[in-house]
Amino acid sequence: MFNYIIRRLCYAIPILIGVNLLTFTLFFIVNTPEDMARAHLGDKYVTEQAVQHWIVDKGYDQPLFFNNAASGISTLTDTIFFNKSLKLFAFDFGASDEGRNIRSDVANRMGPSLALALPSFIIGIWVNITVALLVLMFRGSKLDRFAVGFFVTLMSVSYLFYIIFGQYFMAKAARLVPVSGFNDGIDGWRFLILPILIGVISGIGAGARWYRSLFIEVSGQDFARTARAKGVSETGVLFHHILPNAMLPILTGVVVVIPTLFMGSLVMESFFSIPGLGSYLLDAIRAQDFAIVRAMVFLGSVLYIIGLILTDISYTWADPRVRLK
Template sequence: MWQYVVRRIFIGFWVLLGVSMIVYSLIRMAPVDYVSTITSGNPEVTQEMIDNLNELYGLNDSVPEGYAKWLGGVVQGDLGTSFVEKQPVAEVISSKMWYSFWMSFPAYILQILIAIPLGVISATKQYSKTDYAVTTIALMGMSLPSFFFAAILQRIFSQWLGILPLSGMKTARIDYEGFALMLDMAKHLILPVMVLTVLGIGGLMRYCRTNMLEVLNEDYIRTARAKGLSENKVVYKHAFRNTLIPIVTILGGMIPGLFAGAMITEGIFGIDGVGYTALNALRSGDIPYIMGSTMFMATLTLIGTLVSDVLYGVVDPRVRLK
């Protein structure tokens, strides 16, 4: 087990190195950079001022030279300073990732509580009206674009009914403190959590249903039924426990994504998380933050994959990680 983990960490290091090279090259080849963004439309800006700004932000360096300087800073524990936020990238990410977490975590829990039971019910009542209804709802959730569904919720609950905030993290011009502030922020997160939950349950539900159907067709399930066990014991004691093995690995792989943010959803609802900040950084050509957030997400993805593999070996002792 430990040899497998060490080897995966070693491979992950080279994967991150390759990702950083590709991302940095793509950013530098983009048609818009930070200096052109902040100077465009200003007739008082001279070419000399632009050249000085390019020199200041390191945009005059070639791609290999710029990447070498960035990598040298990373080796020393410095991800650079965000052009837009004017703060170290590590501090920006560490402060904003908790906004993303508190938006994603409730959606993650709700997806588990809704999708897994629906998947089990759909599998045990295959080709019934219940199965068709659950499958239709799941497919609708998977097919809806997040921006479209978010706009519908905003129109209904914010503009028509007026019971939920349209966007933002807290009510403007009101200084809540303590528990009142927590309630206000929770009220603002209801709509984005609904978006993430509805759009996320479809895939998990279908995955649970497919695995449940495979288990229900196994020989030991038919043997359990032939012994006279009740259907509840057959489904929940024998079939469901074995269905959880691959599902646990999927859920383990989703955990690091709680900190990575949801770029489109955060942008629509004005949640100042990692994803929303990354969207603004992409628009303005903020190279340090784009690189830092991309490597942060890539690292979380590798950790999630590793945790998923380890969990599979934990929940199923028959699996040996080599």
């Protein structure tokens, strides 16, 4: 197990370098240092001298990848890529282009993101699996056909519709919850009820439909038919045979997502003014703050790789026949 984890971590290094390199290249294709300087200083009444001063002050006056004016190893180290990107592997996120400490911002904004993402994730999984199991118990009936059509309908509705609909009826019309905002005090739950509810409801269509298809595939295997032939009730087959044997694909889709919950939701946090990492990244993209975008993409890649490793490890818990060597 230990050797397997070490191998996976070693494989992750070139992947992270590739993601970092791709992000770096794409960002500077879209934005030049001059564009970034004018975005921060403002387009009006900005002199060329002020733009060049900003570029030099932020370290964007060096070549991107290769410094032909230098010699030896300095051809690689005296570049923007080396000074801005490779420090991320030591989790040194540095400062944003506005001078804010990125590591402190991430630490402060991680709490609101988790406060929204974790309940939505846990409740959503429980609801989707429960609904799929209930529908499976009535497989082939009118209820089953209605449920499948309802799932497809929910999948067809735009995510923004759920947000706008919920904000208008539950917040503005009924005044049950605030329209937007966030409070980390004792009454902060009032600001999270609506986005969590929207996150759960909007995911029922795709989630329950996927779990239903998974359970149907497992229910047609030999062990399930053998259990029915021995007189086991359909409920017993469902909970004692189908559900345990469906754990591997369930874990594949669930465990890998857990680390990425730290990254928050771009759309949800923006619409509900929640100061999480999702809105933090979106604000950085709008402001063309490459330091924040680079750090957040790198952090997201690291968390996703951790999720893949946790998924493989969880297989050994769900199925003892799986062994990692």
